[in-house]
Amino acid sequence: MTAPDRHTARLLEVVEYTDPLCPWAWGSEPVFRRLRAVLADRVHWRRVYCILFDHDDDPAPDSAAETAWYARYVQDISAHTHAPRARHLSRVAASSWPASLVAKAAEAQGTEVADRVLRRLRESVFVLGEPADTPGSALSAVSGVPGLDAGRLAADAASADVLERVRADRAEARRPIAEVLSVRAGTSPHPGTAKETPDGQHRYALPTLLLRTATEHRVVPGWRPYEEYVSAVIELSPALLPAHRTPTPADALARYRTLTDPERALLTDGGSWPPAGAVRVDTGNGPLWLHPEEAAARPAVPPAPSSGP
Numbered sequence: 001m002t003a004p005d006r007h008t009a010r011l012l013e014v015v016e017y018t019d020p021l022c023p024w025a026w027g028s029e030p031v032f033r034r035l036r037a038v039l040a041d042r043v044h045w046r047r048v049y050c051i052l053f054d055h056d057d058d059p060a061p062d063s064a065a066e067t068a069w070y071a072r073y074v075q076d077i078s079a080h081t082h083a084p085r086a087r088h089l090s091r092v093a094a095s096s097w098p099a100s101l102v103a104k105a106a107e108a109q110g111t112e113v114a115d116r117v118l119r120r121l122r123e124s125v126f127v128l129g130e131p132a133d134t135p136g137s138a139l140s141a142v143s144g145v146p147g148l149d150a151g152r153l154a155a156d157a158a159s160a161d162v163l164e165r166v167r168a169d170r171a172e173a174r175r176p177i178a179e180v181l182s183v184r185a186g187t188s189p190h191p192g193t194a195k196e197t198p199d200g201q202h203r204y205a206l207p208t209l210l211l212r213t214a215t216e217h218r219v220v221p222g223w224r225p226y227e228e229y230v231s232a233v234i235e236l237s238p239a240l241l242p243a244h245r246t247p248t249p250a251d252a253l254a255r256y257r258t259l260t261d262p263e264r265a266l267l268t269d270g271g272s273w274p275p276a277g278a279v280r281v282d283t284g285n286g287p288l289w290l291h292p293e294e295a296a297a298r299p300a301v302p303p304a305p306s307s308g309p
Contacts, residue, residue, distance in 0.1 A: 012237045014045045014211050017173050017204040019052035020099035020121040021131055023074045024190050024223050025207040027081025029122070030263040031226045032207070033256065036115075037267070038244045039233070047107075047118075049100035049166055050173035050206060053093045053133070060092070067091050074126070075284070080189045081223065082262045084283035086129030093131035098138040098157075099124075100166050105156035106142070109149060116257060117142045117153075123258065127281065127288050144297030146257075174203045177210070180221050192222025211236055226266065250275035257294040261286045 016032070018025045036045060060066035071089045078085040099121045106117035124141040125131035132138040139154055156162055176194045181202060183193040194202040208221040211232050218232035233240055246269040253259055253275050256267070264273060274280070279295035281288045290298065 011213055012043045012240060014043050014209060016047045017050050017206060017208040018047055019050050019096050019206055020103050020118060021093045021096055021125050022052050022206040023077045026122050026126045027077060027083040028207050028223060030266040033263060034226060034266050035229050038241060042240055048169045048172050049104060050203060051096045051100060051170045052206060053096040055095055055097060078285045084127055084260055084288050085285045086126060087284040089129045093133040095133050098135045099132045101157045101162055102138040102142060104166050105153055105162045108156055113145060113147050116145045120145060127283055174201055176202050176204045177219060179219050180204060183221055188223055190223040249273050253278060253291045257291050259289045
């Protein structure tokens, strides 16, 4: 099969509405990693950070009770997605802004760095149980990412330009297209109907993928199987999906640095597991596997500083 012309192929844009601290987005990582690998640089893939935990959210009157409730909520989601969850969650994230600013700032350092930064931010809450919800904890969580210029990241994340870009993301997420205002549940436990906001408007449910060309679009909201995303791509650009070689477990771990068991099943050719030197981190719902270099570079995420006596 002849490869599609790159200019023509990149007329397909994939917009991923997400949040670094969203449990459904974390559960969708295996599918999105595979889809990104298959599409590679044939599309323009853009992440929109929707700010799941906002500055103006009212604080819980009982933080311990809120944390216990949220831990059960994440546990229920992980029962569907089989994604790891932290054995102990220290608190509910105070804000999505710090992680979103760091994730957005990382985009200036290339796709690979940005992907690995976002992954570290997700793992801060769903593996370590310490959400990266302050500027300091977000930067600490991504320390040691290969190829990352940490000084530049810190400066960019604190800049007015990146703040404005995340504000634009937040606003875009609150202008959902009509199709997601009412979604048939089907078999998904999270069909992705748009969420009502406190001001009576709506935002995209997370995650949602919006695929569009100059003349058409398809939307795949909520938690969905890989095949639904493939169908949406084929409907818009039938020649876009090439034959894809599934990597060996060792190659996949070297590429992605960390793999969950659902990712191992979806992203590798099913060869011998674990690869030599892989480091196992046990969680509340299955292991996370680290490449040995990732394990050596990985920092602990410090708790958020106390707000006072």
